[in-house]
Amino acid sequence: MPDTVILTRRDGHVAIIELNRPPHNFFDVDMIARIADELDRLQDDKTCRAVLLQAGGSAFCAGADFSRRDGAAAPRSASRINPIYLEALRIFGFGKPIVAAIEGPAVGGGLGLALAADFRVSCTEARFSANFNRLGFHPGFALSYTLPALIGKQMAAWMLYTGTRVDGARAREMGLVDFIVPRDEVRAAALALARELATSSPRALQSTRQTLKADSLSHIRNAIARESAEQAVQFAGPDIAEGVRAMAERRPPVFAD
Structure with missing residues (x-):
């Protein structure tokens, strides 16, 4: 993979x-690992006080590319964590605030990546979807925890x-996003917010963030373990083939009873 993937x-x-994988910014294990590697480096960089996560192309991130056989990167057994989610855990464990600039769709695991940020700045044209069940399998990227924690269990x-x-x-x-601005102002507004965060005492900011997040990382680890186990079973079943085929054909899926 070229170094310019991010x-x-x-x-x-x-x-x-x-x-930097336009237009859809489909991710795979390597892309998520590269983001996590950069965050690990920034964790030790005392001059970095906040991070802005943005995307080139028409989408923020469309999740995994299910047109590829290896796009979902499912674990081979229910006892193993999905390798993409192992890398995602490193992103969730980052100790400094992240602002996400979302100018286009955040879908599936791409929504999960967006929810790893502390704040989301977006526009009316953006679209958000957790389309896992429609594709025939259990949600992932910790969305079974992060989404209800953010917008409530019912929504x-x-x-x-x-x-x-x-x-x-x-x-x-x-409450899925924090700020809405015109589409051509999303990046500037998100950067302004990140700069504002960076004016606070970095020690006070990070310790306050740690207090607010409290035990969320343990909940995320538990969610990812269950998500991986469920996906390992369901990826071997018939529903995902129909779900992916229906998505490609732009029609409602027809799942067997």
Whole structure:
């Protein structure tokens, strides 16, 4: 994989990480690992106080590419963690605040990546979907914990069970995103927020963040373990083939009883 799968640069105390696999920014184990590697490096960089996560292309991140046989990177047994989610755990464990600039769709695991951020800045044109059940398998990327923790169990159940697409305005009403601005201002607004965070005492900021998150990482680990076990079983079943085929053919899936 080329080194340009993610782009990085600095804006003072803000580190900027950009997904660079346009137009959809499909991820795989290597991409998530590269993000985690960069965050590990920034954790030890005292001059970095906040991170901005953004994406080139029309989508923030469309999750895994199910048109590829290895796109989902499922574990081979129910006792093993999905390798993508092992790398995601490193992102969730990052100790500094992350702001996500979301200008386009955040779908499936891409929504999971967006929810790894502390704040989300978006626009009305963005779309958010946890489409796992519609594809025929259990949600992943810790969304079974992070989504209800953010928007409540009832709204999370609706999104997870149906795979419905939520636009930016509705996402703001639900608390899925924090700020809505015009699309061409998303990056600037997200950077302004990250800069604002970076003006606080880095020691006080990180310790306050740790207090607010408390035991969330242990809940995320538990969620990922269960998600991986369920996906290992369901990826071997018939539903995922129909779900992926239906998505490719742009029709409702027809699952057997």
